[in-house]
Amino acid sequence: MDIFSNNKAIKLKDQLVQGHEWTTKLQQIISQTGSGLGLAEDLAAKILGSFNDVISSLESLEPISSSSLVTAVEGSQNASCDNDGKFEDSGDSRKRLGPVKGKRGCYKRKKKSDQTWTEESNVLEDTFSWRKYGQKEILNTKFPRSYFRCTHKYSQGCKATKQVQKLELDPRMFSITYIGNHTCNTNEITPAKIIKPCVPSHQDEIIMDSEELKSPSLATSMKVEEENHHGSSTECDLQLVWPDMLVGEEDNQHHHYEEIYGCYETSAPIDVLDSPDLWSWQRYPFQQQ
DNA sequence: AATATTTGACCGCC
DNA sequence: GGCGGTCAAATATT
8 A cells, every 4th residue: 555565666666776777887987987086986876875775765665576576567568368468388379370460469559657767868778688579660750669678578577668769859869768667587686886887898799879988988788799880889879779770881781680688797607708898798598489 | 499680560549 | 540569470690
């Protein structure tokens, strides 16, 4: 009955966690920038402390464990007819049984709930791993909209999705709409205190966002693996979501499609350790479809 | 072979 | 019927 049992609390917590992480990244940037920023570093530490306090208070009031998150989120999004989008029977059950058109599994369109919020950002950064599942041209908009779902949708039933669209007014910015909260519990709340900004160490592993990201800057959770980096990194950025929307030097492109990786901090040795930096670009966990 | 992305088709809502 | 969100076969990548 208290407010912490509802979805808003979950969203609130997610946003706090996000704020915490961004602050952490900011702190890292500050500390890497070096001298003369002690005050800023102090301030970032204080902000982090506040985030920690609020988050832990929230958790103590109502343990929002991943299981309770599942409960909270379920019911707001029943994706398909009766099986609730669980695809519990062998992953292949979702595939068409043959060249039968006109019978795609019936599904209910999600309604946007209060678990939907939009951010504008110049980075496509967050702590979750996403998998793109669609892209659409949107009427009267210049840029297409890309649709992402949580990588753990099938393995853990996480129903979080997000939509990303470039802003017309400022094509360097993205409008990112998050729909639903994550119910997956892997990497959900990485120990943000030691999160470092994603600094790609190899050119071929560059990511996205424009020149300034080559300097330690805001981290990103997405990675483009583009082998023909003739263009600016801004183009990488564009290619991340709209590989076909490149203007200009597009003729040189071989249309290698982007891949998206979750960017995780390696506190424990995981399988990808050849990364010279402290980040490991973890491929999306295996999963059956 | 396993997994991810692309992209046209399909579906529900307005 | 149009539009936007999702599905899933085909294709690309690792």
